[in-house]
Amino acid sequence: MSERLGAVVPADQFAGRDSLALADLGDLAFIVAPHEIRSAYFDQLDGEMSARGIRKRIKLTDSDYGGIAELVSSGMAFYFSILNPDNPMRGYVMENTTVLPITDFKPTLNTVLIWRRDRADGGDLARLVTAAREVFAESLHI
Numbered sequence: 001m002s003e004r005l006g007a008v009v010p011a012d013q014f015a016g017r018d019s020l021a022l023a024d025l026g027d028l029a030f031i032v033a034p035h036e037i038r039s040a041y042f043d044q045l046d047g048e049m050s051a052r053g054i055r056k057r058i059k060l061t062d063s064d065y066g067g068i069a070e071l072v073s074s075g076m077a078f079y080f081s082i083l084n085p086d087n088p089m090r091g092y093v094m095e096n097t098t099v100l101p102i103t104d105f106k107p108t109l110n111t112v113l114i115w116r117r118d119r120a121d122g123g124d125l126a127r128l129v130t131a132a133r134e135v136f137a138e139s140l141h142i
Contacts, residue, residue: 001136005107006083008068010075011098019101022052029056029077031068041109045080052105069094080107 007020009028014020030049033042046057058077060067071077073096081087081099113132120129 001111003087003109003111004083004101005080005109006099006101008072008079008081008097008099010072010078011096013075014098014100017100019103021104022054022102025054025078028075029058030054031071031077031079032057032059033068033079034060034062042080045107048105048107069097072097082109 007025009020009025014024030046032046058071060071068079072079073094075096083099083101085099113136115125115129116123119125
């Protein structure tokens with residue numbers, strides 16, 4: 001499954017916009033989430049942001065996605081989230097935040113399922129693997 005990400009930004013600073021460029025994020029800090037809630041992909045995004053000139057960081061040591069949304073809402077920072085408004089991750093969006101696609105950078109979060117064959121073929125994961133194969137018979141690109 002591939003899901004396109006957008007920048008979670010302060011809504012008042014990007015009012016009337018339907019997209020943004022990386023240069024528009026230059027005055028904001030990129031939020032580095034605590035290790036406990038951060039996937040390896042977001043470490044890659046952090047490196048990519050540095051390589052593309054986004055150098056300001058706010059490194060959180062103890063927070064959740066609600067804390068990240070509060071920082072974005074305050075106008076200090078930005079983060080990434082899934083663009084699809086129906087995704088449960090969008091439940092963390094606060095009043096003064098919005099998620100916008102980036103025109104010159106198209107981050108995508110890819111999710112895959114892997115399993116041991118012996119656990120799928122008649123094993124304890126057989127029903128789960130059968131259901132997953134039905135649901136993901138065709139790759140999802142959201």
